[in-house]
Amino acid sequence: MNGVLKAMLSEWFSSGFLNLERVTWHSPCEVLQKISEAEAVHPVKNWLDMKRRVGPYRRCYFSSHCSTPGDPLIVLYVALTSDITNNIQAIVKDCPLSETEDKNKIAAAIFYSISLIQQGLQGVELGTFLIKQVVRELQKEFPHLGAFSSLSPIPGFTKWLLGLLSLQAKEHGKNELFTDSESRDIAEATGGPAHETLRAYLSSNEWVKSAKLVCALQAPLMRLCAWYLYGEKHRGYALNPVANFHLQNGAVLWRINWMADSSPRGLTSSCGLMVNYRYFLEETSTNSVAYLGSKTIKASEQVLGLVAQFQKHSKL
Known part of the structure; x- marks a missing residue:
């Protein structure tokens, strides 16, 4: 039964049914609340912290099902930097809030957190498709962007x-x-x-x-x-x-x-x-x-x- 359910969920949540949505500070409060509470890699401390993560030089995207748009299934956070970052504090703590983005300063996209919101979808390949979608979206916004990398924890x-x-x-x-x-x-x-x-x-x-x-x-x-x-x-x-x-x-x-x-x-x-x-x-x-x-x-x-x-x- 476990295998049958996993196969059915994989079909129901295949790429053709998923939408990519970007989170900004002007997104609905319920969305911001949900993704901040579900952040599993680098916990969000407060609303100011959340504002940084969706502000200048940062991007936050989630996948939603076409039948429930606006309801996050899995979330990916991205930092737009001048090089491939080697320290997470530089991303989650040192992000300016008021600075206007300068595209000339952006040379790398760092995927620093990916969190599954709907835990019942464990085992369904949502993360792989989300990263591919985000790469395409970033290439449209920044055609000159040359480096894509994660900055990943090493649990265990x-x-x-x-x-x-x-x-x-x-x-x-x-x-x-x-x-x-x-x-x-x-x-x-x-x-x-x-x-x-x-x-x-x-x-x-x-x-x-x-x-x-x-x-x-x-x-x-x-x-x-x-x-x-x-x-x-x-x-x-x-x-x-x-x-x-x-x-x-x-x-x-x-x-x-x-x-x-x-x-x-x-x-x-x-x-x-x-x-x-x-x-x-x-x-x-x-x-x-x-x-x-x-x-x-x-x-x-x-x-x-x-x-x-x-x-x-x-x-x-």
């Missing part, structure tokens, strides 16, 4: 890392995550054995209060994150659900960003790291076929370099 990374640290702690004296110099730096910063004390620090987010520990962790966490996104698989596909979504769409695993989300939520879920999945429009179809058919992940030199470092230093 901290949990995965804590599991590895627990395993290493049980195997006394065994070190397969850090180099000898990294272990010494971490032990010096935490005051105890790297695996045991680090697990406690990461669990409570206390580590960001120590500049010394932040510095010591940058190199190992970057390569561990690269491996988590590129090497950890579920049935041959990326284990991380956000990575799997963008890779299915044909995006490139392009750049991992250190301390890109310093909010408590970002530190808890992914140790503050975020990732850019970049959409090279002329390559998305080829990349999608390669991923879905051959389970091949297209990644940048930065990511592949970090993966090579992980393989060199780790024995997992």
